[in-house]
Amino acid sequence: MLNNKSPVYAGIDIGASRTKVALLDSEKNLIGHCVIKSGIDFNQTSRLCLESAMDMAGISMDSIACTVSTGYGRKNAPFSNRTKTEIGCHAKGAYHFFPTAITIVDIGGQDNKIIKLDEQGRRLNFKMNRKCAAGTGAFLEEMSARLDIPLEDMDPLARKSVKMVELGSYCTVFSATEVLEKIREGKKVPDIVKGLFFSVIKRILEMEALSEKVVMTGGVVAHNPYLVIMVKDITGLDILTPQYPQLTGAIGAALFAMDG
């Protein structure tokens, strides 16, 4: 149990799919964290997520000196002191782990972000995906449901692929039809799943040129590390990932909380 007087800084990332909380001590150590489904009551979810992270850290609410919320639901956490965009928080979080000029590729539940930082961690530019689920976690969720494969089984299945099946469509709905076609043609499931990963990667690569060191973050990366290996193979770039890719935005928010 931390000394009650030691200040703790909370970051809450209320995403479209998952809510993430990160608690940092004054030395920037991650002392508590939690990830849960965002559901439909962002206020309640963020409270539950925070409580769970506090339990992990062994602290009470009194210890939290400042809270910053981010993500689509950032304005739905009434106990937060400030809000920051998820773009700012991912930049802050990723730069904390890799303090150099980097390109951040965040693959989230509903959107993708590409953020370029200079040596000082300042944003040079950023891009989010257009209003389309292609290439996001939602795409993989839809495919997992269509194929009746649990999300957590997709990574090990993709690793077993011998001959990847490439999907041509741009659109999640059309891709689902294409996948059904491939099944009818007798293609193997691992090869199709790897093709789905490749489809996500193609959507990312067409968003922006990856010219710097690349840091990949987000829930899709956290649960599908094989996707990172594929990006390395395809681009030949040095791809870095923080220990908890899904917490990057929440950690960034906690770092903003620490900045006062």
Added chain:
Amino acid sequence: MNDEKKSLRKQFACGKTLKKLMADHFYEMDEASKTGSKKIAWCTSVGPAELLRGMGFLVYYPENHGAMLGATRMATDLIPYANALGYSPDICSYLTSDIGSYLQKKTPLTQAYNIESVPKPDVLVFNTNQCRDVQDWFAWYARELNVPLVGVFSLREVGEIKDYEINDIAKQIEDLVPKLEEVSGERFDIDRFKQAVEYSRRTSELWRTCLESAAAIPSPWNFFDATIHMGPAVVARGTKEGVDYYEILLAELQDRIKQGIPSVEGERHRLYWEGMPIWGKLRPLSEQFASLHACIVASTYCNSWIFDQLDPNDPFGSMGRAYLELFIVRDEPYKERYMEECHEMYKLDGIIFHDAKTCPNNSNNRYGLPQRISERLGIPQLTINGDLNDLRCYSEEQAKTNIEAFVEQLEERA
């Protein structure tokens, strides 16, 4: 957070005059439409309005009606009726919402002015300098209402403008005269035409001066204000009422500058808006930018109704020039230079590109311009995906986050 809830918009005293001018414009046409007292020409927004005015027509602008359909958020519900006739959801949503409005017999003029329907045309006159869609739009009405359709076919992607190109447009405008005489039943009167050109030029000069007043720091007004106050620059071009209105607006803007009244309290960032307005979201966008202390001081869109090349001593030739020197028909190097000049004049901190799904000609982010101009000027850029009228193409939450993150980025540079 609470700051966003109270209105941050500053009203103009001349707003009442604006409302009256716009109302009179529609009442006059409604009366003519019902009684046949005057001939009515439908004209594209950057069509040969001066010639039509000079030949005694009342001029109605379907694009203005399109903007009203967007601003009242009627458009999104009406577009599908045109889609069902074979007019794709991917083409101009002014066109589809306007045709949907006609089919459903619903118009924002009813709510605003108690006018039942748009005025009936005696002739339809287009200029394809905006796009090919305007021609197809008017062609639909020509078939539906059995009304003559005439127009000017513009050049596109023009770099350095040659005299023969101007002569081409001027001659096309002049060639409209016989048909218009036939419709109006009146002989062409060169002096009346010159008078309309003179009014239009004066309106343009004043409109330019109003827009350029935003070079003041802090700016006395912003893009969202200008999209409303540009109404007379569109519909009252070529009339004395247009000239009179901008004299009043200009005086109010100059007074704001003199008194140091800012459009956006605590102006910290000065931005340029490239592309069409998102008509159905003017208010929330205006409020968001104001809450972030960001003022959109200039835009391609509002600048597109400056025609101060017009010269009553050379009415056809100067119309040819004015309607060919437009940003929208120019090549990419011209557009880059144009935006660079705007940067010099308005001291911009960033540029926002609106990629309007159904308006490729007004979406200048599609051929690498944002990246080139950002590098050239050393200021960041952001692209927002949306549409002028079809709100099905707009993700408000995503746009809001992008704008907020963009301003965060500007703060880091400050």
